[in-house]
Amino acid sequence: MRLPRSTRLGFQPPAIGEEEIAAVTETLRSGWLTTGPRASLLEERMAAYLDAEHVLAVASGTAALHLALLAVGVGPGDEVITSPITWPATANVIEHCGAVPVFCDVRDTDLNIDPDLVPALVTERTKAILPVHLAGQVADLDPIMALGLPVVEDAAHAAESAYRGRKIGSISDASCFSLYATKNIAAGEGGLVATNRDDVAEAIGNMRLTRRGDGARYDQVTPGFKANLSDVLAAIALVQLDRVEEHTRVRLRQFDLYDQGLAGLSGIAPLVRDDRDTHARHLYVVRIDEATAGASRDTYQQALADELIGTSIHFLPVHRLTWFRERYPAQPPLPVAERAGDEVLSLPLSPAHSDDDILDAVDALRRVHERFTA
Numbered sequence: 167m168r169l170p171r172s173t174r175l176g177f178q179p180p181a182i183g184e185e186e187i188a189a190v191t192e193t194l195r196s197g198w199l200t201t202g203p204r205a206s207l208l209e210e211r212m213a214a215y216l217d218a219e220h221v222l223a224v225a226s227g228t229a230a231l232h233l234a235l236l237a238v239g240v241g242p243g244d245e246v247i248t249s250p251i252t253w254p255a256t257a258n259v260i261e262h263c264g265a266v267p268v269f270c271d272v273r274d275t276d277l278n279i280d281p282d283l284v285p286a287l288v289t290e291r292t293k294a295i296l297p298v299h300l301a302g303q304v305a306d307l308d309p310i311m312a313l314g315l316p317v318v319e320d321a322a323h324a325a326e327s328a329y330r331g332r333k334i335g336s337i338s339d340a341s342c343f344s345l346y347a348t349k350n351i352a353a354g355e356g357g358l359v360a361t362n363r364d365d366v367a368e369a370i371g372n373m374r375l376t377r378r379g380d381g382a383r384y385d386q387v388t389p390g391f392k393a394n395l396s397d398v399l400a401a402i403a404l405v406q407l408d409r410v411e412e413h414t415r416v417r418l419r420q421f422d423l424y425d426q427g428l429a430g431l432s433g434i435a436p437l438v439r440d441d442r443d444t445h446a447r448h449l450y451v452v453r454i455d456e457a458t459a460g461a462s463r464d465t466y467q468q469a470l471a472d473e474l475i476g477t478s479i480h481f482l483p484v485h486r487l488t489w490f491r492e493r494y495p496a497q498p499p500l501p502v503a504e505r506a507g508d509e510v511l512s513l514p515l516s517p518a519h520s521d522d523d524i525l526d527a528v529d530a531l532r533r534v535h536e537r538f539t540a
C-alpha cells in the first residue's frame with residue numbers, strides 16, 4: 167500500500183492550462199468583456215457537439231434551468247416534478263417561477279428519478295418534468311417523455327452523456343448545462359440551454375438580456391434577467407470544449423482505477439452505470455453502507471480528510487433542506503433518496519489529477535476501511 171499523502175488532494179480542481187490563460191488574455195486585449203463573438207462561437211460549436219438546433223449561452227446552470235422553465239410556460243401555481251437528489255438550484259428555480267416542486271423518489275441503482283413513480287404524481291397542475299442526470303448517468307427519459315408533458319433536463323453533469331445513442335441536448339424540450347468550475351466543460355461560471363424548439367430559443371433569447379435589439383431604437387418584449395455569458399468566460403469554455411475528449415479519456419481511466427482499486431471492499435459500492443447509455447463520468451460516487459462498512463459516510467469523510475483526501479456529497483436530499491422542509495411540511499417521505507443522502511460520497515476526480523493521485527485516494531480509502539472493519 168502507498169504511504170499517506172503529505173499534501174492535500176483536492177476533490178475536483180479545474181484543469182486550466184496555458185491555452186485557457188492565453189484565450190482570456192486574447193479576449194481582454196480584444197476589448198470584448200461582455201457577450202460578443204466568443205459567446206456566439208461557443209453556442210455554434212456546442213450546438214454541433216450536442217447535435218442541437220439551438221444553444222443559448224447564459225450566466226449559470228441555475229439561470230439556464232430558470233429560463234428554460236419559464237420558456238416552456240411554467241408559472242405561478244404550476245407544479246414541476248423533479249428529483250430530490252440534486253443541487254438545490256434545481257428546485258430553487260421552480261420556486262423562482264412561482265411554481266411548486268413535487269419531489270419524486272429516485273431509483274436505488276443510479277439515484278436518478280424513478281420513472282415508475284412519476285405518473286402517480288402528475289396532476290392537472292403539472293406543467294413540466296425536470297429530471298437530473300446525476301454524476302453523468304442519464305435518467306431514463308423515454309417513459310418520462312411518454313407522459314406528454316414538457317421535459318426540461320438538468321444536464322449540469324451531462325456534457326458528454328448520451329441516452330440510447332442520442333446526445334443529451336437533442337432529446338427533450340430543453341437541456342440545461344453548467345460551466346461551473348468543477349464541471350466537465352468548466353469556465354468558472356456559466357450555463358447553456360440546448361433546445362430543438364424555435365419558440366423556446368426565442369423566449370430565452372428575449373429573457374437573458376435586459377432587452378433585445380441594438381442601438382438607440384431598442385425595444386423590450388419582456389422584462390429580462392440579465393443572465394448573459396461574458397466573452398471572457400466563453401473563451402475559457404471554448405478551450406475546454408477543444409479538450410473535452412482528452413479530458414474524458416482521463417476521467418475514464420480514473421473510473422477504471424477506482425473500480426479496480428475498490429472492488430471487494432465490504433459496504434462500499436459505486437453507483438450503478440447502465441451500459442446502454444454513455445456516462446459523462448462527471449463524478450465517481452460510492453455508497454457507504456454503515457452496517458457492512460463499519461462506519462457511517464460522515465465518519466469515512468472525516469477519516470479521508472485526515473488522510474488529506476478531499477471529497478464531496480452529491481447530494482443531500484433537497485426536500486429535507488430547511489426551506490423546502492418548512493414550506494412543504496406535508497412532503498411525504500422519500501425513503502430511497504433519504505437513505506442515499508446518508509450514504510453517498512464523491513471521491514476526487516479531475517483531469518488535473520494524475521493516476522498516482524487517484525491511487526493515493528484508493529489506498530487512503532482502503533486503509534480507512536481496514537481500520538473500520540477490523
Ligand SMILES: Cc1ncc(COP(=O)(O)O)c(C=O)c1O
Pocket residue numbers: 226227228229252253255256298320322323344345346355356357
Ligand atoms: C445537478 C446540478 N444542477 C444545477 C447546478 C447549477 O449550476 P450553476 O452552479 O452553474 O448555477 C449544479 C451545479 O452547480 C448541479 O450540480
